[in-house]
Amino acid sequence: MPLRQKFVIACLAASALTPLPALARDSEATSEPSSEAANVAKRLSDPANQVAATVALTALSEALLDIKIEPLRKALSAAGSDAARDLPPDARLRDLAGPEARELPGTIGKRVPQAMSAAAGMAGAVQDMLPELKAAADKLKHAIPDQYGQ
Known part of the structure; x- marks a missing residue:
């Protein structure tokens, strides 16, 4: 598979996982951050969620591939580039x-469920x-002197 195709797949899969930072912020407010990680793993491994993400990312890829490049051509031309x-x-x-x-x-469609299962793991x-x-963070915190000598 060409590198460009792998890159597009990785970007689209990453967009499916964008709710993860929000889940991490939510877990900071709770006393059980590890239960939130388990919740994320459960959601990512849920076949219904995998199907929904697959359908959404497949539709997104089709929509992206149908984007007209004329506005890009015009923008490059306006910027003085003849690249397009x-x-x-x-x-x-x-x-x-x-x-x-x-x-x-x-x-x-074939790879999203695999990627989500891997992310769940x-x-x-x-x-x-x-x-x-x-x-380890606690040890590091005490091992490095504060820049103000505290």
């Missing part, structure tokens, strides 16, 4: 992405590591 002058004015992103763009939504591992990470 040879691109046809009616081209869409899928035209520039090449023949593998046809396969991208299907590839996303990572969330579970983080939950198990939280006490050790906290202890």
Whole structure:
């Protein structure tokens, strides 16, 4: 699989996981941050959530591939660049992405559940590591002198 396609898949999968920072902030307000990590792992491994994310990301990839590039052409031209002058004015992103763009939504459909399952495993591992990470942070906090000599 070409690097460009892997990058697009990674970006789209990352967008599915954007609620994770909000969950982390919520967990800071609770007394049980590790239970929040378990909750994230549970949500990511839920087949219904995986199907919903797959459908959303597949539709998103189709929509992104249908974006017209003419506004980009005009913006580059206005900025003094001739980088896009040879691109046809009616081209869409899928035209520039090449023949593998046809396969991208299907590839996303196959890979999103795998990526979410892997992320669920990572969330579970983080939950198990939280006490050790906290202890390491405490040690580091005391090992490095404060910049003001305190």
